[in-house]
Amino acid sequence: MGNFEIFGLQFVGSLLVFVLVARWYVAPRLATMPLSAALQPLLLHHATRTLGMTLLVSAVVGPGVPRAFANQVAYGDLIAAVLALVSLAALRARASYAIPFVWIFNIEGFVDLLNALTQGIRLNVASAPLGAAWYIPTYAVPALVVTHIMMFSMLLKRKPGRKPAR
Secondary structure (H helix, E strand, O other): OOHHHHHHHHHHHHHHHHHHHHHHHHHHHHOOOOHHHHHHHHHHHHHHHHHHHHHHOOOOOOOOOOHHHHHHHHHHHHHHHHHHHHHHHHHHOOOOOHHHHHHHHHHHHHHHHHHHHHHHHHOOHHHOOOHHHHHHHHHHHHHHHHHHHHHHHHHHHOOOOOOOOO
8 A cells, every 4th residue: 555545544534533523422512502612612623723834844844745835734724723713712702703703714724624635635745754744634634624514514504692402
């Protein structure tokens, strides 16, 4: 099995595990909470997206990682992390603009992940010397994808401030 196949197997395996965790454990708990409260733990998870800056650390990734790819991923993740924190602060402050900020974060963050995956496949980054950064797309990204989808689902189905039906 080559790097690309191993990468794909690890990505899909992690994605499946995170979907099951979300469906069996996380979503049922969040469904009992008001929308603003349910979004907060998911946003906290995305605040860790500063991890993407690891791609810019020469002691972690080798020089064979395309610099344009590393910059795009690292700064896209940094923007997502900042937007997640701003959205979280707005929700905690009960600001009227909180839900629109969550929408902005969720769209930017999800598009950023899709772009990183697309560019990574296009540039065959699985064959580049990713070092410890290998775990970002094969472990962290699947969890981020699942939580983005959970947020889209909540934002589309639930009204702010209204208690969910039990």
